Amino acid sequence: KAGVTQTPRYLIKTRGQQVTLSCSPISGHRSVSWYQQTPGQGLQFLFEYFSETQRNKGNFPGRFSGRQFSNSRSEMNVSTLELGDSALYLCASSLDGLAGTKQFFGPGTRLTVL
């Protein structure tokens, strides 16, 4: 079974621009979560989608948004980019999104904001 895939793997943007990242979960998985990973803050939860609905949200500003499609693929959007948004953005999928369900990560998208 193919793992979680994320595109693109690397992205360079300038301040003020917006960016869209894509995630394809493991086949059959319906829950997709997004995390931001930085050296200073570590791994931080952004939001989780299940059956096209956002179920949980972390403490990030409204510039960070996402959506999920009927095939469970998910996109994450960041508007008005800031230098501090430079990070590795990780997507994770799980079967049903219930608490205690195993979560599998993709390789991440490395975003650099100049």
Next chain:
Amino acid sequence: GENVEQHPSTLSVQEGDSAVIKCTYSDSASNYFPWYKQELGKGPQLIIDIRSNVGEKKDQRIAVTLNKTAKHFSLHITETQPEDSAVYFCAASNDNYGQNFVFGPGTRLSVLP
């Protein structure tokens, strides 16, 4: 909310020795504790997990122990090998947060040949 602490931040061991990484959590409602291994340039990989109704779980050279009373859990790696070198993260979650895992800051393990 939940807070997860992890120690040590770096750990160097000789090949063949054991390595132990410890985590503590703050929310007594947390009931699922996975461990992830992250190699350079890759996403975190789930290596073992434990639920709150179990005190210990083992998978070959890797084991995890959980002390619910003290609210801490540990990762034990025996007979370490150079390929075990990576950053290890512990995490905690509970029914209140669903798939929102709270991660520890990570431990960089170096296995010296």
